[in-house]
Amino acid sequence: MLHFISVKILLTIILVLFSWKAAQPAHSQAPAPYDAYVKNLSSYREAHDLYLKARKSYQQFGTLKSKTDAEVATKTMLILRSETVISFLQLAQERVGEQADYNLYAKDTLYTEVSYYQQNLEGIKLASSLENLLIISDNFQKHYLESTSKFIPIVPQFVNLRLLIGYANFLNQQSLLYSDRISGLPNDKPKEELTKNLKDANKSLEKAVSLINLSSTSLANAKDNPAKASQSARTNLSLAKESIIKSHNYLVEIDTQIKR
């Protein structure tokens, strides 16, 4: 009888746990790109330490066992190195945002880069000797230096571009709303001053938009000279940010004056 009760309770617990799992939202099962990247990087660092120890031991003793240990440690480290780079590129994909005219170059390049490292990862998993692993690692290094390392510094500018476009759109909407509010105000409010502030806000916003467009053009043509495009975009986006802050301050001032 006791056995019968235990089985019933166990089944109930299993059912509850299963229901809990099924009721969880799907997105909580996969870690966010940033979390995945941080986790992979941490695992890679640990694996790299073990690889250094195994390599030292192999170089010191040269036994068959130390070679096997070195091979296993190298393989693990290389797998985690590829996974770290893949998760970094996936994080960049997420931050660059949805595909748009201004980020086609970044989206295409990120897709190609992720595909390369995924293939490289498959090669590492299939490698059956230390010599093969070293050949695959050399290919990784060559590709990283010739392509990835030149592309990575430009990614932040695509992210900044996306964020500043968002701000500029937001301020444009706000400016239109304040324009309506000012025209509907009673005569005792300082309409002239408010209109002047709104004009100044729009002027700063227009300047920001023009700088954003310049950055967008240089980033769209970044393929020829990524470093130059990145530098130019960063300078223009930094100025655009200042202009947006200026415009925003005018709108805050207008808001305060209306409520006064």
Next chain:
Amino acid sequence: MSHLEQNFETADKPVEFIHKTSVPRPKKSLKDFLIIVPLIVFLGLLAVVVILSKGNSAVTVNRTNPNEISPSPAPAQLPETELAKSLDTLKNLNLLQPDLAPPPIDLKVQF
């Protein structure tokens, strides 16, 4: 005698009332008890699980970068505090995007 006539016959007779103080209920076996109790417990827990999970899914937080704003259309009009908050976020925007610094990996692997 037809069925209808029979009914008339009985209707003329005095009615007998049967008083019963209690109705005997069928006894529940231990086996029934063992099925019902875990079932009630399970259904109760399931209801709690569903309510809790629905509550969680209603809240979504950008865990990757809380400072990041979305380029999707902003609400038509924000309260003053939100406008100020949004400005603070913009002021704190680091154009270097430190999260996207090159991953610190060892490229040289040799024996």
